[in-house]
Amino acid sequence: MQPLIDALGPDGALYVLGGTGILLVLGALVAFLKPGADPYRRLDRKGAIATGGAPAAAEAGRLRESGEKKLEKFSGFLEPQSEEELTEIKRKLQQAGYTNRDAVSLFYLSQAVLGIGMMALGGFYVWMNLGAEPPMSTTTMVLAILGPGVGGYYMPKRYIASRAKAREEEIVSGFPDSLDLMLVCIEAGQSMDQSIIRVANELQISYPALAAEFELVAYEMKAGKDKAQVFRDMADRCGVQDITSFTTVLIQSQTFGTSIADALRVYAAEMRDKRVMRAEEKANKLPTKMTLATMMLTLPPLLIILLSPSILEIMAVLSGDSSSTTF
Template identity: 55%
Template structure:
């Protein structure tokens, strides 16, 4: 039965007929599912659960944040956000570490994945049927030109965010020792920790903007009245750098035991300077190993040509003369 159906489809639509039928059925299923999901009625129990304090929180959020600019995203939020709270928190944290702090960052991320994936899938399908379709086309060629662009479009936002996170972490690691030295100078000059953070954020803006943004967020949260311990802990979580997390621990311990913040900064800044020197030495020690392969690839072949080439030419010429 399946062989007969496959033969009929192939005779009617060509070699790519079965693939076209499968793609069409998938598209029809997606189109038929969307209206059902949009017409889904809310659970009455959810309405009851949103009474009392939840209603007051919603009114407060409505006052503080205007959702009118993103009404379309709010309408399709259940399709553009993970349903699991744990997955949503992990994705939000990753976007924070990449520097995307807007309220709709998670929704825009999944929207980009969906639009790029479906868009490039359509582009690849059109390109294949216009230029590559033929009797000699194999299944591997079909998958490469049709599904390949869609997979690339779906994975492109993830690759971009991961790359941004790595670049931002590297920038924070490079600028953190200098920021600690400046903070220590400010504290020893008589400024408070809050004032020193504001001053350091302003001074390192040109060289390390990512670290300056984190210090500015700290200063704004402290001015808003948020607890200093939780503010510093949030910074360590946002940065995702071990040095910053250790720095947060040092400051929290200094505040808990009542020790001098200047002494804690002095000791930790010294450790950060030593650690930066150790990183530089580690990179210097890796350099000869990395250069060995490059040196062999770029030096040995020309050297062999120079040394062995004349001998090979002479042997070839002698062989031709003896043969003649």
């Protein structure tokens, strides 16, 4: 650092760091403004070619482009660079409940904005403390600037992970009830499509995430999509093993021509047993957790109460003041 200090003064290292940050921001802006290939537009072009350039497909493409107008110039930076990365991030966002087609772009945008914004706040903090005594070291300045930026960049990932976990717990809790209700509807004479719609309506208040999934399944069935693929997509969006097994049961029942009511009756009973076992597991873990909390909150005050008189007496004896040892 000595050549920088000799050339630029005591804050030479900070000037170089600030100039490097400005260059990085300018490079990011160039990447923002550079147009890139949008995977969705490639799919639109393939669909238009397959349908012979139908006017309806072209009109739908124009409507989607108008909806993405604000993010269009950032598409090269806000979209994943490979099909595998696109599939993975879409699956994570769907498991967290974000199913709109702009979710991927908004996720990457939030990472960029929070990263750059928190880094700017760190730079402002360093600038406000330049004249403080004792002066900040170069390492402290770098950590104060880059640390918040890294934290802001990874904040959306942590939020998506926590939201996906909460949504998974909600789906796992409500799935046995949905199976019981679906079984009642089917045994009452309703079809599978009608049963799913009824389940979605009934679970709207208690389990909104699970109700939204069943509602989407009902819409896809109405649109004519294959039932097996519809339930596979539901299992991918939820990321819950119970729904994956449920999908397998329905596909096998449809393939072999067995009664869906019988399959649902057996699987619903199994799900109820699993819910009871999960509750028993939590109950068995409770004594261990209570023991740890009891030791941490009870033992230190008890030791203070029991040992304080003896400690004070020993201190008084050591100081030579024997008259203060009477309790």
